[in-house]
Amino acid sequence: MRYISTRGAAPALDFEGVLLAGLARDGGLYVPESWPAIADKLKGWRGLPYQAVAFEMLAPFVGDSLSPATLAELIDGAYGSFDHAAVCPLVQVGPNDFLLELFHGPTLAFKDVAMQLLGRLFNTVLTRRGEQVTVLGATSGDTGSAAIEALRGLPAVQVVMLHPKGRVSEVQRRQMTTVLDDNIHNIAIEGTFDDCQALVKALFNRLEFRDKARLSAVNSINWARIVAQTVYYVTSALSLGAPDRAVSFSVPTGNFGDIYAGYVARQMGLPVERLVVATNRNDILARALNAGDYSTGTVQPTISPSMDIQVSSNFERLLFDLYGRDGAVTAKAMAGFQESGRLALGANVLDQARALFAAVSVNEEMTRETMAMMLRATGLVVDPHSAVGLAGAAGARGDRSVPMVTLATAHPAKFPAAVEAATGIAPGLPPRMADLYERDERYAVLANDADALQAHMTAIIG
Ligand SMILES: *Cc1c(COP(=O)(O)O)cnc(C)c1O
Numbered sequence: 001m002r003y004i005s006t007r008g009a010a011p012a013l014d015f016e017g018v019l020l021a022g023l024a025r026d027g028g029l030y031v032p033e034s035w036p037a038i039a040d041k042l043k044g045w046r047g048l049p050y051q052a053v054a055f056e057m058l059a060p061f062v063g064d065s066l067s068p069a070t071l072a073e074l075i076d077g078a079y080g081s082f083d084h085a086a087v088c089p090l091v092q093v094g095p096n097d098f099l100l101e102l103f104h105g106p107t108l109a110f111k112d113v114a115m116q117l118l119g120r121l122f123n124t125v126l127t128r129r130g131e132q133v134t135v136l137g138a139t140s141g142d143t144g145s146a147a148i149e150a151l152r153g154l155p156a157v158q159v160v161m162l163h164p165k166g167r168v169s170e171v172q173r174r175q176m177t178t179v180l181d182d183n184i185h186n187i188a189i190e191g192t193f194d195d196c197q198a199l200v201k202a203l204f205n206r207l208e209f210r211d212k213a214r215l216s217a218v219n220s221i222n223w224a225r226i227v228a229q230t231v232y233y234v235t236s237a238l239s240l241g242a243p244d245r246a247v248s249f250s251v252p253t254g255n256f257g258d259i260y261a262g263y264v265a266r267q268m269g270l271p272v273e274r275l276v277v278a279t280n281r282n283d284i285l286a287r288a289l290n291a292g293d294y295s296t297g298t299v300q301p302t303i304s305p306s307m308d309i310q311v312s313s314n315f316e317r318l319l320f321d322l323y324g325r326d327g328a329v330t331a332k333a334m335a336g337f338q339e340s341g342r343l344a345l346g347a348n349v350l351d352q353a354r355a356l357f358a359a360v361s362v363n364e365e366m367t368r369e370t371m372a373m374m375l376r377a378t379g380l381v382v383d384p385h386s387a388v389g390l391a392g393a394a395g396a397r398g399d400r401s402v403p404m405v406t407l408a409t410a411h412p413a414k415f416p417a418a419v420e421a422a423t424g425i426a427p428g429l430p431p432r433m434a435d436l437y438e439r440d441e442r443y444a445v446l447a448n449d450a451d452a453l454q455a456h457m458t459a460i461i462g
Pocket of ligand 1 (some may be wrong): 109110111142143220252253254255256257258259306307385409410
């Protein structure tokens with residue numbers, strides 16, 4: 001399999017190339033040259049374990065970059081760390097409504113599904129090449145802990161993770177700072193999340209240091225993360241009768257990575273009736289799909305903070321297809337967007353998008369009401385992100401004979417304050433994490449200063 005850039009001006013790469021490159025050199029995102037077809041294979045995959053479906057889905061994308069035995073071993077390792085035998089189990093919550101639980105990984109959010117595999121892929125490829133990298137990142141919560149859990153103890157990778165001091169929840173901080181492996185370095189910065197991101201950018205721009213420290217990233221535009229996320233769309237649809245029956249999905253959406261994976265599964269031949277983009281009040285995607293207005297504003301804080309963003313990086317991958325896979329047209333549109341902060345989508349593009357996607361923006365009140373209503377109706381306590389997805393499903397239900405699957409992207413114990421305020425129930429951590437508040441923590445505290453950060457990193461990683 002070869003991968004091309006959405007902006008049409010970077011060299012095509014194989015799987016190993018896109019895994020290590022992240023962003024393409026022309027500023028675009030890598031996508032596969034063509035979609036592997038699965039429609040004829042789906043019936044044969046019914047009843048297979050999650051890991052076996054993952055192997056079938058990943059193999060055509062990985063191509064010759066890994067042997068089949070190595071790929072199978074990495075998949076088994078990644079999903080062996082989950083605390084449910086089904087890996088991503090499906091729960092019924094209404095007559096034809098289901099919740100797909102994606103939070104059974106080590107850090108209780110769906111990012112583990114992709115990160116657990118990405119870490120192992122990274123380590124395998126780097127070890128084979130005899131290379132070492134330093135993953136430098138900034139986090140406001142979920143991404144940092146998922147990356148740390150996925151990369152802990154890997155000999156080819158050092159991890160330096162910045163978080164804003166005192167501005168992440170205690171659960172989120174402890175999930176990072178209680179990981180004591182030698183290759184994990186947490187730093188609390190005296191500043192905001194934006195300050196942390198600016199520091200990361202500043203160090204990536206110091207080219208001499210960047211090369212010496214071999215700086216790298218495992219960000220959400222990495223193609224390997226997308227392909228790992230296609231798997232649970234397939235396993236859940238198979239459970240509900242695909243390919244004989246189509247299924248719809250509602251997806252709490254921020255960066256458009258998770259829902260784009262659903263689109264990929266459908267392009268490959270999974271019968272998907274509708275994909276509901278469920279956003280919180282940071283609604284750039286809902287405005288884009290409902291009014292053709294893709295334009296940024298300022299980020300508004302919400303009780304579903306992992307979706308508090310104003311630019312959805314992976315949306316460019318969908319736009320590339322809607323523009324007829326024309327890299328020059330996509331590059332021009334994105335250049336205009338970067339300059340003015342807005343992009344108007346034409347009638348042709350919108351019609352194509354709306355044939356599959358619906359979009360709903362869910363406010364804070366509705367999110368809280370949905371959590372309370374779920375508890376009353378089913379006895380289930382859901383987290384605020386999943387509640388946004390459930391409200392989106394209710395708002396864009398369509399044909400009731402088509403099963404609607406809402407993606408539950410986080411465990412309620414990850415956001416205990418918001419959950420308790422809405423439901424009156426303080427969600428407990430799963431047993432394997434029950435001692436999180438007693439574990440030893442290790443982290444450094446630094447001023448918001450790029451020179452201090454560089455000196456600190458030079459001291460710890462040489
Ligand atoms: C990251 C995240 C999302 C949003 O996923 P995208 O791929 O960015 O759309 C939703 N819910 C939770 C809990 C997350 O951590």
